[in-house]
Amino acid sequence: xxxxxxxxxxxxxxxxxxxxxxxxxxxxxxxxxxxxxxxxxxxxxxxxxxxxxxxxxxxxxxxxxxxxxxxxxxxxxxxxxxxxxxxxxxxxxxxxxxxxxxxxxxxxxxxxxxxxxxxxxxxxxxxxxxxxxxxxxxxxxxxxxxxxxxxxxxxxxxxxxxxxxxxxxxxxxxxxxxxxxxxxxxxxxxxxxxxxxxxxxxxxxxxxxxxxxxxxxxxxxxxxxxxxxxxxxxxxxxxxxxxxxxxxxxxxxxxxxxxxxxxxxxxxxxxxxxxxxxxxxxxxxxxxxxxxxxxxxxxxxxxxxxxxxxxxxxxxxxx
Amino acid sequence: xxxxxxxxxxxxxxxxxxxxxxxxxxxxxxxxxxxxxxxxxxxxxxxxxxxxxxxxxxxxxxxxxxxxxxxxxxxxxxxxxxxxxxxxxxxxxxxxxxxxxxxxxxxxxxxxxxxxxxxxxxxxxxxxxxxxxxxxxxxxxxxxxxxxxxxxxxxxxxxxxxxxxxxxxxxxxxxxxxxxxxxxxxxxxxxxxxxxxxxxxxxxxxxxxxxxxxxxxxxxxxxxxxxxxxxxxxxxxxxxxxxxxxxxxxxxxxxxxxxxxxxxxxxxxxxxxxxxxxxxxxxxxxxxxxxxxxxxxxxxxxxxxxxxxxxxxxxxxxxxxxxxxxxxxxxxxxxxx
Numbered sequence: 001x002x003x004x005x006x007x008x009x010x011x012x013x014x015x016x017x018x019x020x021x022x023x024x025x026x027x028x029x030x031x032x033x034x035x036x037x038x039x040x041x042x043x044x045x046x047x048x049x050x051x052x053x054x055x056x057x058x059x060x061x062x063x064x065x066x067x068x069x070x071x072x073x074x075x076x077x078x079x080x081x082x083x084x085x086x087x088x089x090x091x092x093x094x095x096x097x098x099x100x101x102x103x104x105x106x107x108x109x110x111x112x113x114x115x116x117x118x119x120x121x122x123x124x125x126x127x128x129x130x131x132x133x134x135x136x137x138x139x140x141x142x143x144x145x146x147x148x149x150x151x152x153x154x155x156x157x158x159x160x161x162x163x164x165x166x167x168x169x170x171x172x173x174x175x176x177x178x179x180x181x182x183x184x185x186x187x188x189x190x191x192x193x194x195x196x197x198x199x200x201x202x203x204x205x206x207x208x209x210x211x212x213x214x215x216x217x218x219x220x221x222x223x224x225x226x227x228x229x230x231x232x233x234x235x236x237x238x239x240x241x242x243x244x245x246x247x248x249x250x251x252x253x254x255x256x257x258x259x260x261x262x263x264x265x266x267x268x269x270x271x272x273x274x275x276x277x278x279x280x281x282x283x284x285x286x287x288x289x290x291x292x293x294x295x296x297x298x299x300x301x302x303x304x305x306x307x308x309x310x311x312x313x314x315x316x317x318x319x
Numbered sequence: 320x321x322x323x324x325x326x327x328x329x330x331x332x333x334x335x336x337x338x339x340x341x342x343x344x345x346x347x348x349x350x351x352x353x354x355x356x357x358x359x360x361x362x363x364x365x366x367x368x369x370x371x372x373x374x375x376x377x378x379x380x381x382x383x384x385x386x387x388x389x390x391x392x393x394x395x396x397x398x399x400x401x402x403x404x405x406x407x408x409x410x411x412x413x414x415x416x417x418x419x420x421x422x423x424x425x426x427x428x429x430x431x432x433x434x435x436x437x438x439x440x441x442x443x444x445x446x447x448x449x450x451x452x453x454x455x456x457x458x459x460x461x462x463x464x465x466x467x468x469x470x471x472x473x474x475x476x477x478x479x480x481x482x483x484x485x486x487x488x489x490x491x492x493x494x495x496x497x498x499x500x501x502x503x504x505x506x507x508x509x510x511x512x513x514x515x516x517x518x519x520x521x522x523x524x525x526x527x528x529x530x531x532x533x534x535x536x537x538x539x540x541x542x543x544x545x546x547x548x549x550x551x552x553x554x555x556x557x558x559x560x561x562x563x564x565x566x567x568x569x570x571x572x573x574x575x576x577x578x579x580x581x582x583x584x585x586x587x588x589x590x591x592x593x594x595x596x597x598x599x600x601x602x603x604x605x606x607x608x609x610x611x612x613x614x615x616x617x618x619x620x621x622x623x624x625x626x627x628x629x630x631x632x633x634x635x636x637x638x639x640x641x642x643x644x645x646x647x648x649x650x651x652x653x654x655x656x
Contacts, residue, residue, distance in 0.1 A: 217429070
């Protein structure tokens with residue numbers, strides 16, 4: 001198992017190299033430059049040319065790429081043109097914000113989704129199942145950004161229960177009030193994200209439970225004289241959780257990428273918003289670093305999913 | 320051939336099982352009267368869709384009461400199974416009646432080790448300690464001729480071959496030494512050499528435990544080998560019930576005779592096989608009056624069939640449905656092309 005994980009990690013290296021080249025070229029192919037919008041509009045065009053030259057942006061792409069890679073290996077992702085801060089510092093700050101929101105959202109998603117899915121599946125066709133299905137149809141058919149905007153409007157501006165922007169209050173000091181303030185900022189986006197993002201889990205689990213109920217091994221268990229309660233506990237639940245486990249890995253790393261909608265509506269300074277701004281401002285160093293990071297997280301998610309699945313399903317062995 | 324056959328172990332009286340399809344109930348098995356004695360093998364034969372498996376799952380009480388309606392009496396060891404609640408039924412299933420399923424791969428839980436799947440039966444029906452249960456699991460695996468039982472007990476179903484999996488299913492079925500074993504096409508999913516081994520094993524176990532067996536199959540060769548008595552089912556009804564000698568030496572019902580005629584004979588390679596025209600009607604399209612098999616033997620005129628065919632006794636232990644058998648003959652035409 002460990003050998004396999006190590007080998008999979010080694011295979012990731014060439015994948016990441018290819019990804020980095022692609023990302024770099026595509027970022028450079030975007031029209032525009034990082035300076036036009038940020039210097040005095042009356043400035044001479046030659047000043048922009050000067051800045052481009054000084055920053056090495058007129059060098060051939062392979063030379064720029066090489067410089068970037070060399071610095072990357074020294075742990076230096078460059079400096080953001082927009083924020084004038086090292087990209088590593090930026091990602092560390094924003095990543096931390098996103099991490100807390102993602103963790104909170106994910107826990108809530110599973111806390112809401114697992115019982116709903118199992119309950120709906122085991123009561124197929126009855127009232128609770130119908131209610132759960134109505135819930136999933138509603139959450140699936142409303143665009144998420146509408147939910148966010150309406151949520152902020154009702155619970156933020158109108159009722160004033162939750163802050164409407166930022167990740168932490170500026171006057172929070174001391175451990176207790178820091179945690180409290182952070183929590184206050186993530187409850188609403190986290191709750192909305194979970195309530196509207198849990199549909200997949202509910203629907204998957206529901207249909208898995210229904211499938212498992214009519215499976216042959218459940219028939220065998222019944223012919224053994226096992227009670228319905230024990231059949232659910234020992235046979236149906238675990239088998240139904242397999243597909244959920246299969247995409248758990250992706251969802252963990254996927255959430256770390258941040259949600260652009262959530263972060264925009266809540267002005268939450270996370271990775272999603274950072275990425276969006278970087279694209280708008282042609283902040284090459286940030287774009288390339290983030291895309292590379294997302295790529296890496298995706299590969300890691302695949303590996304994580306495989307590992308989780310091989311733990312819960314003996315038929316799948318990572319070899 | 321076998322030890323003395325004793326009193327009735329299981330008696331079915333007018334058992335009907337109906338399934339709800341689009342809001343209406345349709346009879347999948349119709350007025351079944353049967354009995355099984357201890358230490359005897361009763362074979363149930365018929366085409367796919369005749370209600371053989373439905374009969375088995377009806378006896379086991381495996382149908383969902385929400386869309387199934389069962390009437391009649393299923394008397395097992397003095398109690399009517401249909402009167403039992405779920406909890407009481409669970410004390411009989413697995414303990415007094417064991418069931419062997421058709422497809423041994425899907426019948427085993429893919430996520431559970433072999434050992435614990437066998438142990439589960441013991442857990443709910445015996446007072447053995449964990450250690451004794453594990454000991455018994457090993458004994459059972461030895462009894463179904465599994466080599467290296469300790470290792471196999473720790474493996475998962477997908478790691479075993481088809482034949483081994485079917486042995487595991489048998490081990491589960493016999494774990495509590497049941498009085499009755501229902502084997503629903505136990506060899507259908509296996510290749511021929513393994514089939515013979517599994518049937519041998521079933522026979523050995525039946526003789527050791529003095530159990531009654533209901534053997535559901537569509538393989539007449541298996542019937543001839545293994546069974547004491549045979550019930551031939553067609554479209555949910557028993558059309559002929561006889562001892563194995565009577566059935567093979569003196570088949571009466573046109574369906575039985577058609578089945579026997581469609582078996583390949585070892586010394587007639589060049590003859591074309593007899594094929595029964597058409598197929599078993601679906602539940603919704605069952606004829607409400609007349610012989611259900613009539614539409615597949617169109618050359619027998621309608622007045623030869625009874626309007627409401629009943630079982631007629633033609634010999635001790637030999638019953639045939641409908642009087643059409645009395646002047647039935649196969650048409651003299653070459654079939655197939």
